[in-house]
Amino acid sequence: MLDENVKSLAKGKNFAAFTTLLPGGQPMTHIMWVDADDEHLLINTEVHRRKFLNVEADPRVTVTVIDSTNSYHYAEVRGRVVEKVTGPEARAHIDFLSQKYNGQLYPAENITSERVILRIAPDRQRLN
Amino acid sequence: MLDENVKSLAKGKNFAAFTTLLPGGQPMTHIMWVDADDEHLLINTEVHRRKFLNVEADPRVTVTVIDSTNSYHYAEVRGRVVEKVTGPEARAHIDFLSQKYNGQLYPAENITSERVILRIAPDRQRLN
Numbered sequence: 001m002l003d004e005n006v007k008s009l010a011k012g013k014n015f016a017a018f019t020t021l022l023p024g025g026q027p028m029t030h031i032m033w034v035d036a037d038d039e040h041l042l043i044n045t046e047v048h049r050r051k052f053l054n055v056e057a058d059p060r061v062t063v064t065v066i067d068s069t070n071s072y073h074y075a076e077v078r079g080r081v082v083e084k085v086t087g088p089e090a091r092a093h094i095d096f097l098s099q100k101y102n103g104q105l106y107p108a109e110n111i112t113s114e115r116v117i118l119r120i121a122p123d124r125q126r127l128n
Numbered sequence: 129m130l131d132e133n134v135k136s137l138a139k140g141k142n143f144a145a146f147t148t149l150l151p152g153g154q155p156m157t158h159i160m161w162v163d164a165d166d167e168h169l170l171i172n173t174e175v176h177r178r179k180f181l182n183v184e185a186d187p188r189v190t191v192t193v194i195d196s197t198n199s200y201h202y203a204e205v206r207g208r209v210v211e212k213v214t215g216p217e218a219r220a221h222i223d224f225l226s227q228k229y230n231g232q233l234y235p236a237e238n239i240t241s242e243r244v245i246l247r248i249a250p251d252r253q254r255l256n
Contacts, residue, residue, distance in 0.1 A: 015199040017145035017192055019155045027147045027155045029192040031202045031256070064145055064157040071143040071196070074159050128159070 002036055003125045006075040009065045010036035013100060017064040018043055020054035028054065033097045034065055040119040041065075041077055044094050047086065048113035055081040055118060063120055076126045083119040090115040130164055131253045134203040137193045138164035141228060145192040146171055148182035156182065161225045162193055168247040169193075169205055172222050175214065176241040183209040183246060191248055204254045211247035218243040 002010075010016070016034035019027050030051060035042040041063045045052050055061060059080040067073035094115045098106035130138075138144070144162035147155050158179060163170040169191045173180050183189060187209040195201035222243045226234035 015194075017147075017157055017159075017194075019145075019147050019157055019190065021153065021155065025149065025153050025186075026188050026206055026251075027149065027190040028206060029145055029147055029157075029190045029204055031145075031192065031194055031199055058153075060154050062147065062155040062157045064159065066143075066145075066159055066194075068199070071159055076157055078154055078156060123154075 001039055002041070002122060003127065005127055006065070006077060006125050007036045007038070009067060009075050010034050010041055012068075014065050014068050016043070017066070018051065019062040020051045021058045021060060022054060023057060033101055034063065035093070035097060040082070040121055041079070042093070043118045043120065044090065044097055045116055045118065046111065046113045047116050052116060061120060072128065074128050076128070077120065077122045078124045079120045079122040081118045082121040085117040085119065086114055090117045093117050129167055130169070130250060131203075131255065133255055134193070134205060134253050135164045135166070137195060137203045138162050138169055140196075142193050142196050144169075144171070145194070146179065147190040148179045149186045149188060150182060151185060161229055162191065163221070163225060168210070168249055169207070170221070171246045171248065172218065172225055173244055173246065174239065174241045175244050180244060189248055200256065202256050204256070205248065205250045206252045207248045207250040209246045210249040213245040213247065214242055218245045221245050
């Protein structure tokens with residue numbers, strides 16, 4: 001299960017540093033929208049992106065959710081991508097995230113390939 | 129050389145997501161103070177910390193500096209720790225960082241082992 005405080009940070013209007021591993025193991029980080037269900041952190045990306053190709057090859061990731069109002073308050077979750085969801089659920093979820101962060105639907109013209117939800121199971125959760 | 133815009137973000141009062149690699153390759157991320165010289169990003173930590181032990185074993189890191197006023201504006205630097213500086217220079221540098229972020233000297237009682245500056249040379253710099 002996801003820690004309640006981690007979940008609360010991820011469901012709030014906070015950004016996450018999402019780290020995946022490039023071939024060879026060099027870490028790569030993007031600042032991204034984030035969400036959570038009861039057991040996973042959720043990241044929404046597209047299937048042509050480097051970060052997606054990275055987790056296809058190595059599912060180990062770190063998601064660090066930073067409180068927008070206080071950078072000293074953050075949750076670091078080390079874990080693995082355990083499920084990838086494409087199709088209507090992923091398309092609806094990017095609209096949901098866009099509403100949360102920007103108060104409007106996600107611009108359809110911004111979608112290059114196909115949206116995908118990465119479900120990330122925590123191996124270690126740390127709150128600062 | 130460090131990109132001028134990356135350098136400017138790192139010299140500002142902005143926080144960095146600092147990612148190192150645990151033994152085995154799982155990424156680990158902390159939100160940290162950051163600084164720069166003309167050629168490197170600078171992170172100040174202590175020699176007993178996991179992140180320092182990590183870079184001793186594998187120098188590959190990612191430093192993602194996020195604009196405090198706009199999370200969509202950030203610099204991702206993938207690189208390597210090329211130098212580690214302990215002693216008076218590292219001790220003075222944590223006071224400098226503390227002044228930048230908190231407007232006061234670093235509390236001496238917070239130091240458990242010994243401060244160390246990690247000099248990080250960029251292999252790839254990306255601005256968002």
